[in-house]
Amino acid sequence: MHTLALMETFTVVVESGSFTAAAEKLKLSKSFVSKQVSLLEQDLGTRLLHRTTRTLSLSDEGSQFYRHCQRIMKEAELARAEILDSQNAPRGKIRMTIPQSLIISGFSQLLIAFQRQYSDIDLDVIASGRVENLIEEGIDLAIRVGQLEDSSLVSRRLGECRFQVVASPSYLQAWGEPTHPSDLMKHNCLLYGDSKSSRGWQFRKPDGEALTVKVTGKLTSNDGNLIVEGMRQGLGIGFGPSFLFKDHIDSGELCPLLGDYCQPPSSISALYPLNRTLPRRVRILIEYLAAHLALE
Structure with missing residues (x-):
């Protein structure tokens, strides 16, 4: 037998x-x-x-x-x-976690469009930038930006972004434009994320050498909306992923700075547990996000 x-x-x-x-x-x-x-x-x-x-x-x-x-x-x-x-239409719940910076960008519109297309799939979206234990917390999928360290997770690259320095025209008119990353130490920098980790802004010199600038500022928050609004109103200079600022740069409300010192692009990745069979509904969501982010 x-x-x-x-x-x-x-x-x-x-x-x-x-x-x-x-x-x-x-x-x-x-x-x-x-x-x-x-x-x-x-x-x-x-x-x-x-x-x-x-x-x-x-x-x-x-x-x-x-x-x-x-x-x-x-x-x-x-x-x-x-x-x-x-053999049937995909259905069921997807519990996923996404950084808040992605939620407040156009990424949220992708999720809404996905749910309109797949109405039998329920999305439970947690806005969080911390690295959760996906299995213990019952999370099917995590979307993350930048360096990935957890080898127990499978990673699928969805797209990429750059980390940018930006400010409003009114701020630059009042305080001047930095021409080198070290100039940022003289400016009011709006700090997005954890107050400790967000103070070291990472750059790369034209010759490829890494450069970290310790910045200070009068406003620190893990709420990207607050940081972006502060920049729009001329409060200070901000630093973050390009998708957070794209619409405001396109409209002229914010200006990208120090472009010659930007780090290489960072990946936007989908993560899921290594030893778990991926449900069809989750695979469909990953493919949907990858297809649409590739077009941006």
């Missing part, structure tokens, strides 16, 4: 606690179920179960093999469910 079928029978026996209960669940005879487990043991060349007239227990090898069986049976069921699901 096929090994996968023998593994399934073995798994049911372990989880049922007896050959009798497993036989009832599988709608097979007790002797046939017992023979299947014996065949599996013969094939593996080891005893998986210790049998007495009253008890059934796993050997050390049986415990190890059972863990593998659990994972394989789960994957097989997920594969079956995925094929069945592919």
Whole structure:
């Protein structure tokens, strides 16, 4: 008999606690179920179960093999469910986390357009820039910008952005335009994000050498709306991902500065757990975002 079928029978026996209960669940005879487990043991060349007239227990090898069986049976069921699901319209909930800076940019319009197109998919969107434990917090998908460090996550690149220095024409008229990153230390810099990590603005000299400038300012916030509004009203100079400022630069409300010192583009990535089968609805969302961000 096929090994996968023998593994399934073995798994049911372990989880049922007896050959009798497993036989009832599988709608097979007790002797046939017992023979299947014996065949599996013969094939593996080891005893998986210790049998007495009253008890059934796993050997050390049986415990190890059972863990593998659990994972394989789960994957097989997920594969079956995925094929069945592919024959119907995608449905269900996607719990995802996105930096607030993306939420307040045009990215939010992509999510709204996606939900209009796939009305049977529910989106539970958490605006957060911290690195969550996706499995523990029940999150299907995380969208992140910049360097990725967690090797336990699968990464799919969706697009890219640059980190820019920007200010309003009114601020530049009143306080002058910086011509080198070090000039920023003389300006009121509006700090977006954590007050500690946001004070070191990263640049790259024309020769490729990295440069960090420690800036100061009178306004710090993790609310991108507040920082952008402060820049629009001439309060100070800001630094952040290009998608946060794009519309305001296009309208002339903000001006990009120090373009010769910008870092190379950073990736916008979709992250999901390494050892989890990705539901079809999540794959569809990732493909949708990748297609639309590539056009921008």
